[in-house]
Amino acid sequence: MSGHAESSAGGSPSLATMHFRRVGIVGVGLIGGSFALALKTVKAVDTVIGFGRTRANLDIARKMGVIDEIATDWDEITGCDLVLLAVPVGQLPEVMPKIGPRIGAQAVVTDAGSTKRDVVAYARAAFGEALPRFVPAHPIAGAEKSGAGAARPNLFNGRPVVITPIPETDAFAFKRVRAVWQLTGAKTVRMDVALHDTALAATSHLPHVLAFAMMNEIAQRPEGEAMLSLTGGGFRDFTRIAASNPEMWRDICLANRDTLCTEIDAFSARLALLRTFIAAGDGASLEREFAAARAAREALTVLSR
Amino acid sequence: MSGHAESSAGGSPSLATMHFRRVGIVGVGLIGGSFALALKTVKAVDTVIGFGRTRANLDIARKMGVIDEIATDWDEITGCDLVLLAVPVGQLPEVMPKIGPRIGAQAVVTDAGSTKRDVVAYARAAFGEALPRFVPAHPIAGAEKSGAGAARPNLFNGRPVVITPIPETDAFAFKRVRAVWQLTGAKTVRMDVALHDTALAATSHLPHVLAFAMMNEIAQRPEGEAMLSLTGGGFRDFTRIAASNPEMWRDICLANRDTLCTEIDAFSARLALLRTFIAAGDGASLEREFAAARAAREALTVLSR
Numbered sequence: 004m005s006g007h008a009e010s011s012a013g014g015s016p017s018l019a020t021m022h023f024r025r026v027g028i029v030g031v032g033l034i035g036g037s038f039a040l041a042l043k044t045v046k047a048v049d050t051v052i053g054f055g056r057t058r059a060n061l062d063i064a065r066k067m068g069v070i071d072e073i074a075t076d077w078d079e080i081t082g083c084d085l086v087l088l089a090v091p092v093g094q095l096p097e098v099m100p101k102i103g104p105r106i107g108a109q110a111v112v113t114d115a116g117s118t119k120r121d122v123v124a125y126a127r128a129a130f131g132e133a134l135p136r137f138v139p140a141h142p143i144a145g146a147e148k149s150g151a152g153a154a155r156p157n158l159f160n161g162r163p164v165v166i167t168p169i170p171e172t173d174a175f176a177f178k179r180v181r182a183v184w185q186l187t188g189a190k191t192v193r194m195d196v197a198l199h200d201t202a203l204a205a206t207s208h209l210p211h212v213l214a215f216a217m218m219n220e221i222a223q224r225p226e227g228e229a230m231l232s233l234t235g236g237g238f239r240d241f242t243r244i245a246a247s248n249p250e251m252w253r254d255i256c257l258a259n260r261d262t263l264c265t266e267i268d269a270f271s272a273r274l275a276l277l278r279t280f281i282a283a284g285d286g287a288s289l290e291r292e293f294a295a296a297r298a299a300r301e302a303l304t305v306l307s308r
Numbered sequence: 309m310s311g312h313a314e315s316s317a318g319g320s321p322s323l324a325t326m327h328f329r330r331v332g333i334v335g336v337g338l339i340g341g342s343f344a345l346a347l348k349t350v351k352a353v354d355t356v357i358g359f360g361r362t363r364a365n366l367d368i369a370r371k372m373g374v375i376d377e378i379a380t381d382w383d384e385i386t387g388c389d390l391v392l393l394a395v396p397v398g399q400l401p402e403v404m405p406k407i408g409p410r411i412g413a414q415a416v417v418t419d420a421g422s423t424k425r426d427v428v429a430y431a432r433a434a435f436g437e438a439l440p441r442f443v444p445a446h447p448i449a450g451a452e453k454s455g456a457g458a459a460r461p462n463l464f465n466g467r468p469v470v471i472t473p474i475p476e477t478d479a480f481a482f483k484r485v486r487a488v489w490q491l492t493g494a495k496t497v498r499m500d501v502a503l504h505d506t507a508l509a510a511t512s513h514l515p516h517v518l519a520f521a522m523m524n525e526i527a528q529r530p531e532g533e534a535m536l537s538l539t540g541g542g543f544r545d546f547t548r549i550a551a552s553n554p555e556m557w558r559d560i561c562l563a564n565r566d567t568l569c570t571e572i573d574a575f576s577a578r579l580a581l582l583r584t585f586i587a588a589g590d591g592a593s594l595e596r597e598f599a600a601a602r603a604a605r606e607a608l609t610v611l612s613r
Contacts, residue, residue, distance in 0.1 A: 143538055143540055144540075145540070145542075162540070163537065163538050165538060192534075192537060192538065194534065198531055198534065198535075201531075201535070202531070202534065202535035202538050203538070205525070205526055205535055206526060206535055206536065206538060206539045206543050207539075207542065207543065209522075210522065210542065210543060210546045210547075211542075212579070212582055212586075213518055213522075213546075213579065214546065214601070214605075215582070215597060215598050215601035215602075216575060216578045216579050216582055216597075216601075217514075217515065217518075217575065217601075218600075218601035218602075218604040218605050219578060219597060219600055219601045219604065220510070220574055220575055220578045221510055221511060221604070222600070222601075222604035222607075223600075226503055226506075226507070227604075229497075229499065229503065229507065230503075230506070230507035230510055230511055231511065231604075231608055232468065232497065233448055233468050233470060233497065233507050233508070233511060233512075234511045234512075234608070235448055235449075235450070235467075237450075237512065237515065237516075237548070237549045238511050238512065238515060239608070239609075240545040240546070240548045240549070241515045241518075241519065241545070241546055241548075241549060242515075242605055242608070243542070243545045243546075243605075244542045244545070244546060245601045245602060245604070245605040246602050246605040246606055246609070247598075247602065248602075249595050249598035249599040249601075249602055250595060252594075252598050253591050253594045253595040253598060254591075256586050256594060257586065257589055257591055257594070260586055260587065260589065263586055264583055264586060264587050267579065267582075267583045267586075268583075269525055270521060270522065270525055271576060271579065271580075273521045273524060273525045274517070274518065274521050274572065274576065275576075277517055277520070277521055277572075278569055278572045278573075281517075281561050281562065281565055281568055281569060281572075282565065282569050284562055284565065286558050286559075286562055289557075289558045289561060289562070290554050290555060290558040292520060292521075292524060293520050293552075293554035293557050293558060294554040295523075295524055295527070295528075296519070296520035296521075296522075296523035296524045296527075296550045296554075297520075297523075297550060297551050297552065297553075297554055299523040299524065299526070299527035299532075299536075299550070300519075300523050300547055300548075300550040300551040301551055302527075303536055303539070303544070303547070304544075304551070
């Protein structure tokens with residue numbers, strides 16, 4: 004069940020020789036564009052072909068050298084030996100049925116969706132015979148900017164990319180997709196689909212929901228402005244993610260709905276426990292909890308060095 | 309009820325001419341020491357006398373020029389025309405009865421406690437005739453370091469200092485203490501005692517409790533380490549305050565117990581509302597809440613420029 008970190012060196016004998024003739028990028032935004040640039044930088048691809056709805060964005064991507072060609076038809080998927088799905092997760096139910104029947108017999112497919120249980124469900128419904136060659140992935144590399152114009156070859160450098168193979172996944176396709184992500188400079192982490200969604204709910208989706216709730220709870224009071232005038236760096240750090248894109252976070256919360264609700268409940272129970280200690284004046288229990296939290300937070304700092 | 313921000317220029321005609329013969333600093337740590345240094349920098353004081361339990365710390369303070377003399381007896385309070393209480397709030401019930409009867413007839417007293425309702429209650433019990441000349445204050449200026457060795461003259465520069473006069477407070481004492489804090493470079497904010505404690509519970513104490521709860525909820529799971537390996541800058545910012553001092557936050561949470569519990573309940577209700585939207589797949593309501601939160605957070609960023 005637990006995550007398994009893999010070094011980007013050594014584990015994949017095919018890394019140095021890995022090469023793709025045509026890579027299809029479906030959704031040439033920050034993630035899709037950066038993926039293409041990273042593979043081009045290490046000369047792992049001859050031609051990158053971009054699929055997308057917004058012509059202006061694709062034109063920018065071609066002008067920047069992020070992609071070499073703009074696809075005019077879904078049939079062009081068939082000629083690709085590697086396909087990355089990098090559209091927002093909400094578009095996958097519409098996009099995957101277009102891709103599924105057109106995946107080449109030798110091609111491998113990966114994605115960049117920030118939830119995996121729903122993506123796997125869409126793939127099972129849409130990919131048919133190609134399902135074993137779909138290797139779900141989630142690169143944990145965000146940035147404030149979006150669109151092809153924000154793409155850069157080093158976006159994934161040193162960042163975790165979670166790869167969540169399913170029982171149907173072909174072992175060779177898994178290794179090949181893992182090697183591709185390692186070529187982008189990412190640190191791949193193999194993880195169970197359910198654990199991925201739980202981990203992301205707990206460490207990303209829930210903190211966002213808490214930060215959104217915190218801002219609203221304060222801002223909507225008559226004294227809100229006076230209260231906020233007293234805040235310093237601690238509050239600013241804590242609420243920084245409340246400035247995130249509302250549409251994107253609406254979609255993420257809904258895509259991971261059940262798991263997120265479970266995490267909200269677990270968190271609420273722990274908060275209720277701390278409240279009990281505070282209300283009872285139980286300083287010893289409070290200090291024990293706070294000290295454990297500090298130790299965990301300090302270990303995280305060490306981990307990230 | 310709302311906070312009233314006061315500019316440090318203009319409001320106090322006595323600023324330029326304000327001068328103290330002897331300033332007593334009770335608790336010469338980061339806050340007390342920086343207060344002394346700030347007043348020395350603007351030559352508003354002849355002699356600073358330090359009161360404290362730890363001789364080594366007082367020796368450092370004297371060597372650094374933070375204080376000029378080390379008090380050997382509580383009676384030395386009587387000779388001071390300004391006294392700052394800067395010991396941890398937990399020590400005030402013990403310290404205030406020593407100070408109260410010894411406050412000089414013309415002296416003004418202020419403090420630096422991070423909760424005010426309890427400090428006011430201690431003062432009412434201990435200060436007797438001097439109560440009108442006690443002006444409660446809370447400088448919102450922390451730092452990672454503590455002790456006299458960490459003191460610096462610009463600690464309060466541009467930082468908010470909340471001043472919470474009570475009905476008993478003498479108007480002249482209020483103005484004098486406000487001017488002293490402005491001399492340190494701080495932006496003074498006059499606020500009702502209850503609103504101060506609510507504001508701090510909502511914007512400081514609650515976020516700390518949430519961050520502590522978040523770290524423990526994740527770290528104590530078998531998969532905790534794998535989950536934390538996926539975290540990025542957002543999580544790190546959100547949980548940074550979980551590395552705060554456990555004893556200090558135990559004391560703060562207990563000192564502001566009732567108000568903090570009220571804030572935990574209000575926050576929990578708002579979180580439950582968001583959970584309802586998520587569970588029901590109510591994207592429109594979620595997006596509305598998230599957008600309001602983002603607007604509030606962005607306004608805060610503008611405010612702080």
